[in-house]
Amino acid sequence: MTQTQVGEAINVPQRTYAYYEAGQRVIPPHILRALADLYHVSVDYLLERTDNPETSH
Numbered sequence: 847m848t849q850t851q852v853g854e855a856i857n858v859p860q861r862t863y864a865y866y867e868a869g870q871r872v873i874p875p876h877i878l879r880a881l882a883d884l885y886h887v888s889v890d891y892l893l894e895r896t897d898n899p900e901t902s903h
Contacts, residue, residue, distance in 0.1 A: 856880035 847855075853863040856877060865871040873881075882889045887899040 852881075852884070855884050 849863050849867065850860040853860040856863070857880070858866075858877065862871070866873045866877065878889050878892060882892055885892075888896065890896045891899045
């Protein structure tokens with residue numbers, strides 16, 4: 847997916863998503879949840895707290 851596509855899917859502008867991706871801005875919890883939902887993984891997986899991408903629900 848492009849940054850524009852991901853941004854649209856999680857309801858943020860492409861530029862904002864690019865800042866998150868580059869580590870130039872902290873990703874707020876509600877955006878982490880949206881990304882986890884988009885990719886069907888757990889937030890812990892996105893935060894590299896686990897190697898298991900499975901969600902808890």
